[in-house]
Amino acid sequence: xxxxxxxxxxxxxxxxxxxxxxxxxxxxxxxxxxxxxxxxxxxxxxxxxxxxxxxxxxxxxxxxxxxxxxxxxxxxxxxxxxxxxxxx
Amino acid sequence: xxxxxxxxxxxxxxxxxxxxxxxxxxxxxxxxxxxxxxxxxxxxxxxxxxxxxxxxxxxxxxxxxxxxxxxxxxxxxxxxxxxxxxxxxxxxxxxxxxxxxxxxxxxxxxxxxxxxxxxxxxxxxxxxxxxxxxxxxxxxxxxxxxxxxxxxxxxxxxxxxxxxxxxxxxxxxxxxxxxxxxxxxxxxxxxxxxxxxxxxxxxxxxxxxxxxxxxxxxxxxxxxxxxxxxxxxxxxxxxxxxxxxxxxxxxxxxxxxxxxxxxxxxxxxxxxxxxxxxxxxxxxxxxxxxxxxxxxxxxxxxxxxxxxxxxxxxxxxxxxxxxxxxxxxxxxxxxxxxxxxxxxxxxxxxxxxxxxxxxxxxxxxxxxxxxxxxxxxxxxxxxxxxxxxxxxxxxxxxxxxxxxxxxxxxxxxxxxxxxxxxxxxxxxxxxxxxxxxxxxxxxxxxxx
Numbered sequence: 001x002x003x004x005x006x007x008x009x010x011x012x013x014x015x016x017x018x019x020x021x022x023x024x025x026x027x028x029x030x031x032x033x034x035x036x037x038x039x040x041x042x043x044x045x046x047x048x049x050x051x052x053x054x055x056x057x058x059x060x061x062x063x064x065x066x067x068x069x070x071x072x073x074x075x076x077x078x079x080x081x082x083x084x085x086x087x088x
Numbered sequence: 089x090x091x092x093x094x095x096x097x098x099x100x101x102x103x104x105x106x107x108x109x110x111x112x113x114x115x116x117x118x119x120x121x122x123x124x125x126x127x128x129x130x131x132x133x134x135x136x137x138x139x140x141x142x143x144x145x146x147x148x149x150x151x152x153x154x155x156x157x158x159x160x161x162x163x164x165x166x167x168x169x170x171x172x173x174x175x176x177x178x179x180x181x182x183x184x185x186x187x188x189x190x191x192x193x194x195x196x197x198x199x200x201x202x203x204x205x206x207x208x209x210x211x212x213x214x215x216x217x218x219x220x221x222x223x224x225x226x227x228x229x230x231x232x233x234x235x236x237x238x239x240x241x242x243x244x245x246x247x248x249x250x251x252x253x254x255x256x257x258x259x260x261x262x263x264x265x266x267x268x269x270x271x272x273x274x275x276x277x278x279x280x281x282x283x284x285x286x287x288x289x290x291x292x293x294x295x296x297x298x299x300x301x302x303x304x305x306x307x308x309x310x311x312x313x314x315x316x317x318x319x320x321x322x323x324x325x326x327x328x329x330x331x332x333x334x335x336x337x338x339x340x341x342x343x344x345x346x347x348x349x350x351x352x353x354x355x356x357x358x359x360x361x362x363x364x365x366x367x368x369x370x371x372x373x374x375x376x377x378x379x380x381x382x383x384x385x386x387x388x389x390x391x392x393x394x395x396x397x398x399x400x401x402x403x404x405x406x407x408x409x410x411x412x413x414x415x416x417x418x419x420x421x422x423x424x425x426x427x428x429x430x431x432x433x434x435x436x437x438x439x440x441x442x443x444x445x446x447x448x449x450x451x452x453x454x455x456x457x458x459x460x461x462x463x464x465x466x467x468x469x470x471x472x473x474x475x476x477x478x479x480x481x482x483x484x485x486x487x488x489x490x491x492x493x494x495x496x497x498x499x500x501x502x503x504x505x506x507x508x509x510x511x512x513x514x515x516x517x518x519x520x521x522x523x524x525x526x527x528x529x530x531x532x533x534x535x536x
Contacts, residue, residue, distance in 0.1 A: 006095070043095070080154070080340060
């Protein structure tokens with residue numbers, strides 16, 4: 001399953017490191033990523049790939065916990081959601 | 089990756105209340121018919137709990153995975169008047185309702201619809217018993233929803249049933265006005281409606297099917313904020329594009345639910361279903377289009393355009409469209425409608441005009457307790473006439489509130505909101521309703 005992870009919050013040192021470190025621990029392969037400052041707020045989007053046995057719910061929960069620890073909001077959704085809405 | 093598109097999608101869910109209003113599993117009970125009512129109820133309980141065993145867990149799994157809230161998980165069943173008609177041992181169908189409630193409670197579903205009778209042309213033996221059982225059935229349950237179809241374009245309007253429903257609604261309100269929100273009377277009821285209180289599983293449907301009802305007034309309003317002052321061509325186009333995106337989510341969730349439950353996917357109901365939450369209102373869309381308040385002259389035209397654009401945008405976004413499909417205008421469930429009713433900008437007569445151009449009808453409207461049964465019947469007859477003549481579904485869900493009058497309100501709690509008591513025309517239709525009989529089918533129904 002492909003997932004989209006969005007990270008939004010105040011810019012500071014170490015956000016990319018903390019998120020990618022966690023993804024590595026969770027065995028989530030990053031296949032695309034982009035990062036920018038939008039209206040002053042740090043915005044990062046990553047496309048990740050889960051292996052077949054991965055537990056989506058626990059990955060989502062762990063990333064959300066990382067977000068709370070470093071003070072950013074982290075969303076995780078199945079990539080099909082964005083495909084369905086934005087592509088014909 | 090298109091960063092902006094991802095942000096837009098997330099904003100729709102997080103800030104603009106985009107949600108799937110309901111995943112509704114339709115279940116046929118035709119194979120549960122038994123002349124012994126207790127045996128029939130056992131079969132009904134077993135069938136519902138077997139078919140829908142995984143409905144709630146799968147819906148919760150989808151909610152988590154796609155991040156889209158699925159507000160309600162519901163079940164519809166074959167109209168009970170057809171199932172119970174075979175039972176020769178009872179004149180009350182309350183036990184059937186209690187069985188539906190028990191099954192729904194054990195599964196954790198929010199609502200179960202189908203305590204219904206279809207009497208648009210006449211009564212079969214179970215229909216009168218079912219209608220007579222509605223007050224006690226709804227008092228004995230909390231999740232069960234009930235409906236009666238009193239007319240259709242093909243058959244005309246059963247005025248005996250119209251009169252009987254008025255009496256029944258008064259009897260139900262005397263027991264508890266809050267229970268009136270679990271009952272709706274229809275003309276041209278549809279067989280694949282995932283929304284309540286009027287959902288039931290039609291006899292022409294498959295044994296078990298998944299239907300999805302979408303929502304999203306907030307998303308439409310936000311999109312329209314970006315085209316302020318532009319022409320109606322652009323307004324309509326903006327609504328179409330937004331409806332397309334919202335409907336795609338419905339199609340995706342429905343497809344996934346159908347695969348995971350191993351049940352065929354029926355339809356997506358393209359409806360704008362408001363909630364009392366700020367920013368989740370159909371009234372606010374009409375105000376965004378340029379009306380100072382919903383109810384102002386222009387409301388009917390605005391609503392007609394909105395309803396049409398939602399359908400045009402949604403229809404290409406999913407495989408099968410069905411249900412009611414259109415904008416809902418329930419007064420108590422829409423913050424903007426409540427405000428307009430309170431400050432006198434919206435009355436029942438204007439709402440009636442609005443029901444001619446959008447889905448459903450006079451919905452969640454509280455009226456004074458002194459309103460007579462014949463007045464309620466006559467309001468139903470008017471709505472049914474609009475539906476029958478215009479080939480569309482119409483309905484009434486009115487709540488006479490005992491002891492209360494115009495200027496007071498009733499609170500339904502949660503998603504159902506609160507409703508100011510609205511003024512009703514006081515001249516009597518008693519002799520009109522007292523005639524009974526049948527209003528014949530309109531000339532344009534003869535198409536063969």
